[in-house]
Amino acid sequence: MSITQIGQGSYEIQDVSVAATAAIGGPKEGQGPLGSYFDEIWPSETHKGESFEEAERALTEDTMELVVKKANISWEDIDLVMGGDLLDQLVSTNFSARRHQRPLLGLFSACAVFTQGLGLAATMLSDKGPRSVLVTAVSHHMAAERQFRFPIELGYQRTPTAAWTATAAGAVVLVAGARHPVGIEAVTFGRVVDFGSKNPNDMGSAMAPAALDTIQRHCAATATTLQDYDAVYTGDLGVIGIKLLTLLGGERGLNIDERVRDCGQSLYHLVEQDVHNGGSGPGCSASVFSGYLYRRLQVGQWHRLLFVATGALFSPTTYQQGESIPCIAHAVSLTHREPGGTTL
Amino acid sequence: MHQEDSDQAKAYQQLVKSNQPKKPIVKNVLLAFLYGGMISLVGQGIQVAFIVGGMSKEDATSPTTVVLIGLGALLTGLGWYDQLTKHGGMGATLPITGFANAMVAPAMEFRREGLVMGVGVKLFTVAGPVLVYGLSAAFVVGVVRYLVTGVA
Amino acid sequence: MTFVWAFVVGGLLCVIAQLVLDLSSLSPAHVLVLFVVIGAILGGVGLYRPLVAFAGAGATVPLPGFGYTLVEGIATAVKTKGLLGLFTGGLTAAAGGIKASVIFGLTVALIFKPKA
Numbered sequence A: 001m002s003i004t005q006i007g008q009g010s011y012e013i014q015d016v017s018v019a020a021t022a023a024i025g026g027p028k029e030g031q032g033p034l035g036s037y038f039d040e041i042w043p044s045e046t047h048k049g050e051s052f053e054e055a056e057r058a059l060t061e062d063t064m065e066l067v068v069k070k071a072n073i074s075w076e077d078i079d080l081v082m083g084g085d086l087l088d089q090l091v092s093t094n095f096s097a098r099r100h101q102r103p104l105l106g107l108f109s110a111c112a113v114f115t116q117g118l119g120l121a122a123t124m125l126s127d128k129g130p131r132s133v134l135v136t137a138v139s140h141h142m143a144a145e146r147q148f149r150f151p152i153e154l155g156y157q158r159t160p161t162a163a164w165t166a167t168a169a170g171a172v173v174l175v176a177g178a179r180h181p182v183g184i185e186a187v188t189f190g191r192v193v194d195f196g197s198k199n200p201n202d203m204g205s206a207m208a209p210a211a212l213d214t215i216q217r218h219c220a221a222t223a224t225t226l227q228d229y230d231a232v233y234t235g236d237l238g239v240i241g242i243k244l245l246t247l248l249g250g251e252r253g254l255n256i257d258e259r260v261r262d263c264g265q266s267l268y269h270l271v272e273q274d275v276h277n278g279g280s281g282p283g284c285s286a287s288v289f290s291g292y293l294y295r296r297l298q299v300g301q302w303h304r305l306l307f308v309a310t311g312a313l314f315s316p317t318t319y320q321q322g323e324s325i326p327c328i329a330h331a332v333s334l335t336h337r338e339p340g341g342t343t344l
Numbered sequence B: 001m002h003q004e005d006s007d008q009a010k011a012y013q014q015l016v017k018s019n020q021p022k023k024p025i026v027k028n029v030l031l032a033f034l035y036g037g038m039i040s041l042v043g044q045g046i047q048v049a050f051i052v053g054g055m056s057k058e059d060a061t062s063p064t065t066v067v068l069i070g071l072g073a074l075l076t077g078l079g080w081y082d083q084l085t086k087h088g089g090m091g092a093t094l095p096i097t098g099f100a101n102a103m104v105a106p107a108m109e110f111r112r113e114g115l116v117m118g119v120g121v122k123l124f125t126v127a128g129p130v131l132v133y134g135l136s137a138a139f140v141v142g143v144v145r146y147l148v149t150g151v152a
Numbered sequence C: 001m002t003f004v005w006a007f008v009v010g011g012l013l014c015v016i017a018q019l020v021l022d023l024s025s026l027s028p029a030h031v032l033v034l035f036v037v038i039g040a041i042l043g044g045v046g047l048y049r050p051l052v053a054f055a056g057a058g059a060t061v062p063l064p065g066f067g068y069t070l071v072e073g074i075a076t077a078v079k080t081k082g083l084l085g086l087f088t089g090g091l092t093a094a095a096g097g098i099k100a101s102v103i104f105g106l107t108v109a110l111i112f113k114p115k116a
Helices: A052-070 A088-100 A110-125 A141-148 A203-222 A238-251 A263-267 A282-298 A316-320 B007-018 B025-052 B057-077 B081-088 B096-109 B115-122 B127-149 C002-023 C028-044 C048-055 C064-111
Strands: A003-007 A010-013 A016-025 A080-084 A104-106 A132-139 A163-165 A168-176 A182-188 A231-234 A260-262 A278-280 A304-312 A327-336
Touching: A003 A203, A010 A110, A010 A203, A016 A052, A016 A110, A016 A282, A052 A088, A052 A132, A052 A141, A052 A168, A080 A088, A080 A110, A088 A104, A088 A132, A110 A132, A110 A168, A110 A182, A110 A282, A110 A304, A110 A327, A132 A141, A132 A282, A141 A163, A168 A282, A182 A203, A182 A282, A203 A238, A203 A304, A203 A327, A231 A238, A231 A263, A231 A282, A238 A260, A238 A263, A238 A278, A238 B007, A260 A263, A263 A278, A263 A282, A282 A304, A282 A327, B025 B057, B025 B081, B025 C002, B057 B081, B057 B096, B057 C064, B081 B096, B096 B115, B096 B127, B096 C028, B096 C064, B115 C064, B127 C028, B127 C064, C002 C028, C002 C048, C028 C048, C028 C064, C048 C064
Parallel strands: A080 A104, A080 A132, A163 A278, A231 A260, A231 A304
Antiparallel strands: A003 A010, A010 A182, A016 A168, A016 A182, A132 A168, A182 A327, A304 A327
């Protein structure tokens, strides 16, 4: 069990593996191309809870219950819970901890919080810290709309660059030791990158430079190129963000090819479901990983995945005051190991 | 220099600008015309009904507005008005029915926050600025007209 | 014939608003405020009254009509009440619409819940 700093904010991790994952989504997410990878699909956006905020909390509570069950352990075996959401004062994550009564680290880096949690958990687990950590992230479309944009029934036209906050939650139980087929091999924590974007309805453009920065730093630290991975998934760049990532990467001599995909782009049928640029929200990358991406690694269809969730760190206040949008991206690379064997 | 003001940032904003997807302006404009025209036509129908009922043309304007606001509020409550706006854009927002939508939508969503700080406050999220600047503009116009012509 | 012009003028006002929305970075709320102010100014310089005579509801139903109503109300009130009319005229003329917005708005907000 060990951890090595291989660059500023980059760590090589040994013997940390994924015991189980769980993902629950809303009806729209269930109708998307990855719908069958969710463990559970809610029949309506407000399936549980009296308010949107309560619904979001119920979503994360249910997902956490489910992942503990799937890991075949009890809550007492979880040493630490880490998680985040988009709502002010992290209410979903914090309030849901009333129920599970585990030590809690509430995290915020907007839609990048899931890889922040995976990375932080991995560094602690690989250094004789906690033995098992539950990492979770959640978002609810209507709760986010209410906080960040417009009231639900207030009519307005979405711009083509707008993202659709996903109603979804993902949760992972990470454990010390290489007991399970999917392990974390390296993490890179992101720097804040702000290239002056101010449009909250175009977060893909704002976040692409942050994603590129973290990808480049991760590759440099781990001495890999993108071509060493079977797949690279960014967080919520969407169609426009991926396009700009490709262009900006090209300018810097980085070959962003078709193996680079995006969780927000993958979660929905973009045109048929009328989500414009694609999905967003902490629950987007968390549920896409916990459902689809993890499954690909688990069955050995992929052997190596680079997972880079991205977050736009603005608030309605900073936007109204005319500030640009600082962004961050955290990277985690994962491998599939053969049972009992070593990392490929 | 801050990163967000750097040359690199400026070059990137150029890249963003040249890769912005086009808004479907022609389609938006045609639909705005159609929806705005239809709502005005409904308004005209209601007004004529009041005139037929014995009102003068001037007197019929106010009750017409009242009925349209009622319709806009009801359609918002039923969850239909946002669909009108999604397609019709400003064609559904600019008519007085859209003003009703802008009052009801936030209010119904903040029911849980209570009748005073929730519903009461949020009724004026969009309507507030419209009233503040509408009344102020009308006041200034009135004062100027009074000074210029001696009557407002 | 007023029906046709109501449709055309009402539609055209919305087209202008749509163009402002799509070609600027203003939010719908900004556009609404802008158009009420424009209605008040056009009312003040005497351009909106002929439009109302010509297109009926096509000019009164879109929000510039609200700005026009406020200005007309002030004009009427100043004639009878003098300068006090500057303060009472606008709201008097728009009283029906404003009161209806509050009453209907409150009622609907208490009865219905937002849908997905």
